[in-house]
Amino acid sequence: MAHAAAPPDAAPAVATHESPAGTLGVYTQKLGMWVFLTSEVMFFTALIGSYIILRWGSATEWPDPTKTLAIGITALNTFILICSSVSMVKAYAAAVHDDQSGLKRWLLTTVVAGATFVGIQFVEYRNLLHEGFTPSSGLFGSTFYAMTGFHGFHVTCGVIAMAYVTLRAFRGKYAGGKYEGIETIGLYWHFVDLVWIILFTIVYLI
Amino acid sequence: MPAAEHKHPNYIAIWIYLALLTALELTVALLHFLPRNWLVIALLFLAVWKALLVALYFMHLKFEPRRLVVTIMAPLPLAVILVLAVLREYAK
Secondary structure, three states: OOOOOOOOOOOOOOOOOOOOOOOOOOOHHHHHHHHHHHHHHHHHHHHHHHHHHHHHOOOOOOOOHHHHOOHHHHHHHHHHHHHHHHHHHHHHHHHHOOOHHHHHHHHHHHHHHHHHHHHHHHHHHHHHHHOOOOOOOHHHHHHHHHHHHHHHHHHHHHHHHHHHHHHHHHOOOOOOOOOHHHHHHHHHHHHHHHHHHHHHHHHHHO | OHHHHOOOOOHHHHHHHHHHHHHHHHHHHHHOOOOHHHHHHHHHHHHHHHHHHHHHHHOOHHHOOHHHHHHHOOHHHHHHHHHHHHHHHHOO
8 A cells, every 4th residue: 555556558568768769768748848849949039039139129228228227126026936947856856756745845935936936926017017017118118018928827837837737636536656747737837038138138138 | 666767866956056146247248348259159058057957956957867868859950040040041
């Protein structure tokens, strides 16, 4: 009872669980997530491409983002998202080693950090709108809200998905070294962090 | 077997690495000691460096089968072509 019985398909004659023939050497959920993420690369590239056209093709002077936007609080938010990526890989490592208490602790940390990111972005939006910087305040306003808004939407989806995964972890669904669900949602989470690293530089610093 | 298959790099070291690069980015962006063009190049270089660390170590690309890596790298040249094409057209 203490250890989950080996799944029926893990017979010694079969290659390892992770390298079934015909799936590029990874299990199906992981491959599916990677294919989705490659399409997301093009989605965000389209936004960045549009930003370049609108910014450098703009006839009027572009405002200095480091003066218009609150860099300090956003830098803090960037750091929070990086921390949440670390807690996510810690959760994955805990799942691989069947450390259930560690898995729950690190997943909860990730959910809280992700929700904090969304909360800080909400406050940032509220302050900017209050100062009169809205999506209608010219090209900079509309591109800023489009890029950070789509990213914030991705983080929000990630937090909801992560909350669901955490709930499942508390119900023991990942016991016995079943790490696949954790790794798959983790890939999405790290991708959202990666996109923010690029967007923070392009939208806020340059 | 699973423990041997899953390589865990030192995640805390990567975290400190990312934090230091973020601090460097802010220093470069806010202190304005570089000419504008060099500032943009330096900031983009640091961002790509950080993104690579996340992809290689947190997303475990460094430890994935080469076939998977080649497959998912497919959109990257397209993304670079799109960005370079619009930059060539519009950047002054």
